[in-house]
Amino acid sequence: MPPSPAERRLIIVEDDATFARTLRKSFERRGYAVEVAAGLEPMQALVDNHAPGFAVVDLKLAGGSGLECVKALHGHDAAMKIVVLTGFASIATAVEAIKLGACHYLAKPSNTDDIEAAFQRSDGDTSVPTTQTPTSIKNLEWERIHETLVETEFNISETARRLGMHRRTLARKLEKRRLK
Incomplete structure (x- = not known):
């Protein structure tokens, strides 16, 4: 059941101004009162006055991690x-986002329909089938790279050192699979 008009306050934490503007317009057409913040500090300034019941948070923000925003909002x-929306989904960040208070985690590209449906699906779904298909080597490698990037706060040199690979090799792998 969709929220009543009085409860339809949304904050979007997104540093991509074009994407934030598109999301804002789409949610406003659906009757939401929307505020947009580009990071943690602007978000905190808006939250007290706006009192949102809903939030859409980009995982990778220019000024830091969206996980900090999730923690503060919760x-x-x-x-x-x-x-939480992300262009580089991983199991590690999905788990952390949920532990910090997110009700759902979506990979980009996601649209307003996907996000609004996620707001409604805050409970788990036991009917989701479990698979016997093992994770591919490429996906395991990407998971490890992403996990290490998060640990090093996206420092490429430190990530390469921790993974035991040359910085240029890591840079090439990241170019093939863009983070945003």
């Missing part, structure tokens, strides 16, 4: 429905 209001 700390502000534990009932808030928070959906």
